[in-house]
Amino acid sequence: MSLRAIQYEKGALYILDQLLLPAQSKYLQVKGVEDGWKVINKMQVRGAPAIAIVGCLSLAVQLCDEKYENKKELRQDIEGKLNFLVSSRPTAVNMKIATEELITLANELCNDESVAIDTMKARFISTIEAMLDKDIADNTAIGDHGAHEILAHFPGDTMLRVLTHCNTGSLATAGYGTALGVIRSLFASKRLVSEKSRQFEFVLCFSFSLLCSCLHFRTCILHRDKTLQSGARLTAYELVHDKIPSTLIVDSMVAALMKLRNISAVVVGADRVNNVAANGDTANKIGTYQIAVLAKFHNVPFYVAAPFTSIDAKIPSGDHIIIEERPDREMTHIGEHRIAAKGISCWNPAFDVTPALLIAGIITELGVFKPSELAVPLARSQNIIG
Numbered sequence: 418m419s420l421r422a423i424q425y426e427k428g429a430l431y432i433l434d435q436l437l438l439p440a441q442s443k444y445l446q447v448k449g450v451e452d453g454w455k456v457i458n459k460m461q462v463r464g465a466p467a468i469a470i471v472g473c474l475s476l477a478v479q480l481c482d483e484k485y486e487n488k489k490e491l492r493q494d495i496e497g498k499l500n501f502l503v504s505s506r507p508t509a510v511n512m513k514i515a516t517e518e519l520i521t522l523a524n525e526l527c528n529d530e531s532v533a534i535d536t537m538k539a540r541f542i543s544t545i546e547a548m549l550d551k552d553i554a555d556n557t558a559i560g561d562h563g564a565h566e567i568l569a570h571f572p573g574d575t576m577l578r579v580l581t582h583c584n585t586g587s588l589a590t591a592g593y594g595t596a597l598g599v600i601r602s603l604f605a606s607k608r609l610v611s612e613k614s615r616q617f618e619f620v621l622c623f624s625f626s627l628l629c630s631c632l633h634f635r636t637c638i639l640h641r642d643k644t645l646q647s648g649a650r651l652t653a654y655e656l657v658h659d660k661i662p663s664t665l666i667v668d669s670m671v672a673a674l675m676k677l678r679n680i681s682a683v684v685v686g687a688d689r690v691n692n693v694a695a696n697g698d699t700a701n702k703i704g705t706y707q708i709a710v711l712a713k714f715h716n717v718p719f720y721v722a723a724p725f726t727s728i729d730a731k732i733p734s735g736d737h738i739i740i741e742e743r744p745d746r747e748m749t750h751i752g753e754h755r756i757a758a759k760g761i762s763c764w765n766p767a768f769d770v771t772p773a774l775l776i777a778g779i780i781t782e783l784g785v786f787k788p789s790e791l792a793v794p795l796a797r798s799q800n801i802i803g
């Protein structure tokens with residue numbers, strides 16, 4: 418059973434505090450939108466789908482306790498609280514898309530005279546609650562489509578090595594994960610386990626290799642604080658928990674890795690996939706772009722795994738994605754200990770944008786598409802949701 422980092426039962430929401438991982442596994446109660454905003458902004462919960470789900474569930478929790486005079490008052494309160502939640506982190510689009518859909522729903526319920534206030538509240542809350550199950554179902558589908566796509570390029574008994582970046586697993590979603598979901602599905606596939614690979618595992622202590630590009634070391638002097646060591650702290654934690662053999666590397670090793678080891682594919686997640694004018698540029702954790710460039714150079718297929726809730730149909734290109742900048746302290750300190758020379762200035766963007774031309778395919782819950790082919794399945798996904 419993979420981790421459940423978001424635990425919800427009618428009116429009660431708990432999240433696994435990701436800032437404490439892997440040393441401590443402690444759940445925090447989220448009592449309403451103020452708490453929801455704080456846990457997202459402080460990155461106690463992170464990852465694009467998880468941000469949206471926790472944000473929306475924090476609203477559901479609060480609505481359970483609030484009393485309203487009339488539907489208009491309820492509608493206004495919903496809109497204000499959702500817009501507040503969107504401001505918690507700017508790059509991932511999932512919370513913004515969820516907000517637009519939920520405001521549309523609140524307007525419809527408010528304008529429908531056959532719907533009483535209690536029914537409006539109950540329908541609104543149950544729509545939010547459904548996000549949890551839908552995300553897990555989407556991720557399982559993403560995992561299977563992605564594994565199928567990658568395996569199709571290799572004969573049955575070939576041992577695969579997949580490189581991923583950041584954390585896209587159960588900690589970043591309602592469960593199973595996106596890019597990490599593909600890796601879970603690959604792991605579950607019997608085609609990967611062969612006599613040959615077992616022998617290889619035993620001799621080289623490699624196992625069938627998942628290589629996580631992890632710590633965010635950059636420009637050779639810098640180390641990020643724990644909010645961003647998401648590979649080492651979070652992905653490694655999930656893989657160890659699920660007993661999926663894997664190897665940790667740091668970002669600066671990717672070129673050497675691709676030259677010296679036979680990497681089958683790269684699979685990463687997304688905070689926002691732009692889909693206007695058949696674009697497909699993708700924002701993801703800082704360092705993703707350089708991995709995509711290196712993958713192109715070494716002829717390694719580079720995939721993005723993301724649900725349609727991460728696809729933004731509104732901005733003209735990836736250049737318009739707002740990139741969140743994090744505090745200097747993440748680069749200058751390890752815990753309380755300063756490692757950078759006092760007086761040095763820092764640039765600390767949390768994300769970068771990978772141009773669509775470097776992406777072999779976007780792995781979604783509806784299948785794998787070229788970045789330029791997303792428009793039709795996006796419309797289909799909106800009909801399914803709507």
Ligand SMILES: CSC[C@@H](O)[C@@H](O)C(=O)COP(=O)(O)O
Pocket residue numbers: 463464465466509582583584585586589590594595596647685686687688701702703767
């Ligand atoms: C399924 S999670 C996809 C992305 O959100 C993930 O790759 C990522 O970049 C997370 O960034 P974070 O800053 O940890 O929220």
